[in-house]
Amino acid sequence: MxxxxxxxxxxxxxxxxxxxxxxxxxxxxxxxxxxxxxxxxxxxxxxxxxxxxxxxxxxxxxxxxxxxxxxxxxxxxxxxVRNPDDALGRLLRLHFALGSYSLEDVLEARVTLERSSFQASAGNASPEELAEAEDVLSRMRAPGIGVDEYNELDTRFHVLFARASGNRLTSTLTSAVRESVRPLILRALESTEDWPATADALTAEHADLLRLVRSGDGAAAADLVERHIRGFHGTLVDEKPEQRADEDPETGDA
The missing domain is CATH 1.10.10.10 (Winged helix-like DNA-binding domain superfamily/Winged helix DNA-binding domain)
Incomplete structure (x- = not known):
């Protein structure tokens, strides 16, 4: 043979x-x-x-x-050095833009990661981390805040609680997943008909998240962050990236 x-x-x-x-x-x-x-x-x-x-x-x-x-x-x-956050975020953003992952994949990953991180944060967040979250929240309430600044603070708020969960990998992955859809989130915020009202509504949800974590109610915080992600950010599904070049146009199969 x-x-x-x-x-x-x-x-x-x-x-x-x-x-x-x-x-x-x-x-x-x-x-x-x-x-x-x-x-x-x-x-x-x-x-x-x-x-x-x-x-x-x-x-x-x-x-x-x-x-x-x-x-x-x-x-x-x-x-x-050890600096995976920015590098992984850039990499994931490029792959998302190329169609390696669907927007639904990204949103489901956010839900999974952030449910876990907010639930864990309710028992692990330090007084310093809670104070930092309060500071971010107060800056989000600033009159006349622009979309770019608000989105940066929004990202910082979510990543802060991922870090407060005590799991550094969860923090890195949360930051990277959020970074991958940052351009879409910015466009969605910029296209809202009433930006001040939208900012107020989003900030109110962030305030409730902080309150639940501070009170130690991790289960309620997990449920709220899922509703938060599937709410406004869930509207991004209308802005899907183009289909991958290696997929069948009829079935979507590779």
Whole structure:
């Protein structure tokens, strides 16, 4: 019986650099706060060109595990960091825009995440976190507040309680999922016929959420945040991204 041989995949040089750095992170040789050697030293040690090294470092910077400092001195060079929130949000927003996920998928993910985070926050939120939420709420009540500022505060309010749940991954995922639909939410807010009335109604729901968390009623807070998400934000389903190119136009199947 003959054996069918398959071509061996040839990795590009920057992928090998990424693999080497990842292995050092997994083994604990590289930790958050550690600095990588300068490019002129690291490239020859790894046996790669500086352009291949730079490409690998740019990938790591994009996914939020590396920050590059320009210049000379002790603060120059690339440093390992833990900053997944912004990176994951950008990635998810692009995939949503490309049609990798439907708006219904995103909204259901928000409901699942935020029900959990608000329920947990009722028992875990610290006095400092509750005070911060109160401050955000007072800024949302400011007369004449614009749509952009309100949306930023709205996002901060929800992410704050995700963080207060005590689960950092829930906080990161909540921030990323909310970020993925930020352009749609902004357009929906801007298109409301009576923005001041809409802002008042949304702010009242946020105030009720804070009250329920402060009183320790996690179940009621979970139910309210689901109604909140399925209410105004649920109207976004009318603005679906275009169908994926690899889907059948009749069935939607890939």
């Amino acid at each position: 003959s054996v069918e041989w398959q071509p061996v995949r040839q990795a590009r040089t920057h992928e090998l650099v990424l693999q080497s750095i990842e292995e050092r992170v997994f083994t604990g040789d590289l930790k958050a706060g550690d600095r990588l050697p300068p490019e002129r030293e690291l490239a020859p040690v790894m046996g790669v060109s500086r352009s291949a090294l730079r490409e690998a470092l740019r990938v790591l910077e994009t996914i939020g595990v590396l920050v590059a400092q320009q210049g000379r001195g002790p603060d120059a060079g690339a440093r390992i």
